[in-house]
Amino acid sequence: MSLYRILRPLLFTLPPETAHQLTLNGLRLLGAMGRPKTGAAILRQTVLGRDFDNPFGMAAGFDKNGDAISGVHRIGFGFAEIGTLTPLPQLGNPTPRVFRLTAERALINRLGFNNRGQMDALARLENWREKSPQARPVGVNIGANKEAADRIADYDIGAQRFAAVADYLTVNISSPNTPGLRDLQSGEAAGEIMRRVRAAAPDIPVLVKIAPDMSHDDAIGLAELARAENIDGLIISNTTLARDGVASSRRKDEAGGVSGAPVFDMATDMLRAVYRASGGKLTLIGVGGVSSAAAAYAKIRAGASLVQLYTGLVYEGPGLVTRMKSELAQMLRADGFSNIAEAIGVDARRADKGENVT
Template structure:
């Protein structure tokens, strides 16, 4: 139990989805102290968002925006909730969430289980105003027009979220990743662009890590052509590396956590090369330390997100990553996150 707080250790003894539900209830109800002020060196901007630090919470933990008061006290620079679909849906049959402790990984096939847009909107209307909150938008499994579902979400939540993420990369809704093809993507992003209010909240596109560099380059160009504010790179993977040791490694679903690190970094580098500084990038996938967050920033990410590592490290990880990231920036002579991005990728020491 070394390095892990008792509550996290206890939750890891429970069924994963039961532990997830208890975590959400605790974050929603237990009064937490305010986090320490962020180190000024961590202040940054991403796609028009002003952040006290570049460390965010990825979507998936707070699917229904129930725990924003607690999450706002953990020290994140921004918190993304969802995915939310227009209509409530139960998601895939249980069990659908699996820990791979030997691999510091998670497999999920949740299937966009959520309470729908109306409940989500009601909670966002009561969220802490000082916290940058994003809404991750999804499409219902049985919808005939998936692009219309994203437009519905964008319009329903306008003015309630600080930014939106168009999630077309979950592997757990059949056919969803087909929206990453150029024709479908142009249709989707064109309709998103039409639905946006002038001067409204930024919109990011979340892509899969299982794309080729050429496919990522095409998505970058489509994103730029339609005025989308940035890319989130990346979602969970369908790949199963040979290095996996856990007995649960063959479960269907998206793999996240430490084994995703190399694939997510490769996707980030491809996006950074294709974007050539024209498009803000947010990195996610296998980030579990300040050193790894720093490596992603040096590879071109303006901000990073975590989720799976919290399952194994607990909420204290947030402060550790921020502290170590600030140390990395100062060690290499930078005074801002932007300077580290411009400096380019790390070289072997």
């Protein structure tokens, strides 16, 4: 039994945001205590021009301000994504605004981009880079302030600020917790954001993070637009407004986005559809409901080059990353792959040939 199985009931007596802050503090300390271990060669690959020790990344929202990047790497993650960061600091919605749906292995959150603002994180990231030149990749997820007069301009500002320090940028137009933000996924607004971010950050990879609630056709349309605007890839997906997998929870009527196990199928199906439509020409990061090596492997086989998680970590603890790495390496070997890159999209390609992959 892992230590986290013993600690979790204690942690779960605390409000989710208190438990989260404690975890972040712990990771900050851990990050100062040494470097991450290099993983199995079979998990190593170059994606978006960066070297990844393994495909597992910390999803956005966990370390919004970039306080614990080294700690995130230290528990085994191959990369970290900080943010969402808005140009100006923002308090977010009133508390309570994060809820555990333990039986469903899910969370509902309506944080609303609470963060200390881009300038604060930028200073910390620059300082961290100087001290950790060889460190694993860090992505920066950018958003718009709730009260911004021109939300599209906020993405331009974020891209300019982080273009020199991020390994990649994520354009978050899919949070359900800033009213109207998801409207930016519509063709015209999305196209303008992509153009302006690409122009502001011409030398680093840019990805767009999308919601699992749009139709596959709309997601494929966004993917085509992304290619046309020289965007490198998509992150599929953010939290869902659907309540399908949580209908029996007493928390189901809390406003916000559902994350965790109930998102897995919808996010993976969308990922597969986009991969098939884009013929593997965009880099896809799969996120939503990953809490096992099997789930991560399914996303990779559906077309994800990299996989992120957040909620799985809340329920399974930090040891999950190490466990998933060794199990994923075994699964790849058992299927005859010599490197993870060979497994990306294999199920989607089989589906193209008419084989049944479900």
